[in-house]
Amino acid sequence: MTKTQDTPASPRTTSLPTVNARIYPRSGLDILSREEVARLRDASRGGMHDLLRRCTLAVLTTGSTSDDPRAAQELYPDFDIEVRQQDRGLRIDLKNAPAIAFVDGEIIRGVAELLAAVVRDLVYTAIELAPEYADELGTSAGVTDAVFRLLRNASVLQPADPNLVVCWGGHSINRDEYQYTKDVGYELGLRGLDICTGCGPGAMKGPMKGATIAHAKQRQRRPRYIGITEPGIIAAESPNPIVNQLVIMPDIEKRLESFVRLGHGIIVFPGGVGTAEEILYLLGILLREENAQLPFPLILTGPVASAPYFEQIDKFIRLTLGEAATARYEIIVGDPEKVARQMAAGIRKVREYRLDQKDSFYFNWSLDVPLEFQQPFQPTHEAMAALDLHHGRKPHELAADLRRAFSGIVAGNVKEDGMRRIEEFGPFQIHGDTDMMESLDALLRAFVEQRRMKISGDYKPCYEVIA
Incomplete structure (x- = not known):
């Protein structure tokens, strides 16, 4: 069920239409205890609110062809979301939401399902991977169990x-x-x-x-x-x-x-x-x-x-x-x-x-x-420069660091945190054996020439390959 109200465009936007809406999730989030609902509400209002807002905006603009994480936020700067407690479940309040997610006052059903998934996964993660699980997440089996629980909670x-x-x-x-x-x-x-x-x-x-x-x-x-x-x-x-x-x-x-x-x-x-x-x-x-x-x-x-x-x-x-x-x-x-x-x-x-x-x-x-394949890699300039990309290592160990190198470039290309780092400190520097770096550089240059780095616009490399 959806209740909507048209809202005037903000003077800061390009006059894209928006609506205010109340969404009552039909599946996944409606069979919860009062305690679970309260935990969801509190987490959504706390430190994860901005993350919830950005991910919700992404699903409300489903089908967008942009790969700039800041594009939707600039088009809908006044968008906001609040998760509210009901006696038997949740109500999701949307403010200045993109009108393209609605038809005749009703949210598109597929979009509503994705919206529920965002709330479910982000808040469940905040609860299930809280600091008290730190010891468990320090082992390979513990991380795999966490992955299993997250997928089970998503009913896949x-x-x-x-x-x-x-x-x-x-x-x-x-x-x-x-x-x-x-x-x-x-x-x-x-x-x-x-x-x-x-x-x-x-x-x-x-x-x-x-x-x-x-x-x-x-x-x-x-x-x-x-x-x-x-x-x-x-x-x-x-x-x-x-x-x-x-x-x-x-x-x-x-x-x-x-x-x-x-x-x-x-x-x-x-x-x-x-x-x-x-x-x-x-x-x-x-x-x-x-x-x-x-x-x-x-x-x-x-x-x-x-x-x-x-x-x-x-x-x-x-x-x-x-x-x-x-x-x-x-x-x-x-x-x-x-x-x-x-x-x-x-x-x-x-x-x-x-x-x-x-x-x-x-x-x-x-x-x-x-x-080593499970621990989160934070692509800072120091971490990228410290990657051990040299011959003589076991193949799976070298693959782990090569994977991190590409992960850092992905962050510099399309992730907001990575893009900010590049803007502030310049390109990441990647070091390694000469033949490996030459091959890596040739591969990356081919990606640029074939326009595989960005959907639109000129691409400015966020990395430097140094032999």
């Missing part, structure tokens, strides 16, 4: 046959690449496979859009289009409209672990630094001896014109992580049907392995994720 853990494909790729891709992601999503959907992405535009939207048609053809009643994000990303990349289950993890590391614990296979489309970060994260884990026998289908794919992109990624991986890393993935170019067939076959092996190991279908407990 379903005891069904393995069928969830995680799709990674850039938010800034060209039209041919976007169409290709839709074609692959269509082929996946025809085979009864659901989609999980980072929830934003580009390669995160395309597979979901393609799968919706296939799922409709197959009369699949409850397809899942899961979007997993984190507060720093969602403010820059609003969820795409197809996402029907949104999860906001507290940081990038828990977001990445969610993907590999929840998904049964991963497809990587062309992307930029964020996609490279994801590839290095997964390879770093799969290269550990503890995961050597674990089946985990990983396919890198794109249209024929994107072949040079994957050649360069493959060359960088061979130089840094060695030939063994290439055995953990397959590159398929220009063949959506083959991608879907290979992924479906890989997921059948995952099912057999889980049955043999008596592991759950809905959460990959068997995967060993070390603490």
